[in-house]
Amino acid sequence: MANISFTRDEAILALDxxxxxxxxxxxxxxxxxxxxxxxxxxxPIIPLSARCENFRSKGGVNGQLSKxxxxxxxxxxxxxxxxxxxxxxxxxxxxxxxxHKIARAIRKNCEFFKTATFGSELEGEDFPEGALLYHLHRVLETRDGRKIVRAENCEICHLNLSEIYKPTPGNFLQCHLTVPITELNSSKHYAADDFITVCPNCHTVLHRNRPWLTKDDAGKILF
Known part of the structure; x- marks a missing residue:
């Protein structure tokens, strides 16, 4: 079995x-x-079933960096x-x-990542900070964000999706964790002040925007 290509997360750690x-x-x-x-x-980024016998060996890792x-x-x-x-x-x-901040954040949350599972498609692989921190961000958004009382309107574009999609029940707004990716701590529980309520479109744009926007600056994604 051939050695599988390095991922973005691995390259970040290696280059650091x-x-x-x-x-x-x-x-x-x-x-x-x-x-x-x-x-x-x-x-756990690369499934065990996809790893060769000398997966990420000392010689292999050193060879990649040297070359x-x-x-x-x-x-x-x-x-x-x-x-x-x-x-x-x-x-x-x-x-x-x-x-270095990204690599340090991955290392800091290593114990959490060891228990994480990824599907066949590595979600968040194109996330600037890598799939691991993207996964942590989404887990924290779901775990702590579900306890947040959500606003009726998106706090960025101010749309009220429940009014737009009246025939369809449910809350269409999502909770976005505004804590910078490199400052995330898997063992910490985040409070309401760390979140904003946003529509799916604004949420996607916030995830793509760099530098990571604070709660006060999130509205800057609109022109």
Whole structure:
């Protein structure tokens, strides 16, 4: 079985190690590579059934980073390196600290992620912070947001969907957690002040907007 391609989450974690480790001594025996290899094996992004025997081994992880670093510094792309490495590196060029915050948030919530399950389609894989933090965000929105008394109108566009879709019962508005993705804590329960009530359209736009908007700034998605 061939080794499956790296995901966005894995590339974020790996590039964070590359940025902040001592590159002169980074090899398959260094503790940074060993720790990264162990972490990638613990995270449930890739199903066990899809993993080969040497899945994300120390040698494999180190090889990806070494080849990436060598080719990227020359402005080239190594065919043996996952394209996601180059995409993430270009996206966060000059923003290493921001990448580090994302990697740190993934690590901080690692115990939660170990119990998470993903379907055949990795929901949120195109989320800038990766599928893991997207999954955590949605879990917290559902877990804590369902206890929130929702407004009658979307707090962004002010539409009242219950009035628009009168024949159809139910509350069409959703609760959006405004806490920045990199500050999420899986063990914390979020209060009403951390949420806003939005329609599905505005909710989708808020999830795509960067930088992540606070509760006070959420209305800025409208022109």
């Amino acid at each position: 190690v590359l940025h902040f480790a001592d590159k002169l001594r980074l090899n398959k025996e260094s503790h940074e590579i060993a720790e990264l290899s162990e972490l990638l094996n613990e995270l 990436f670093r060598s080719s990227y510094n020359k402005g080239k792309k190594d065919p043996d390196v996952g394209t996601i490495f180059y995409e993430v590196a270009d996206e966060f060029d000059g923003r290493k600290d921001e990448l």
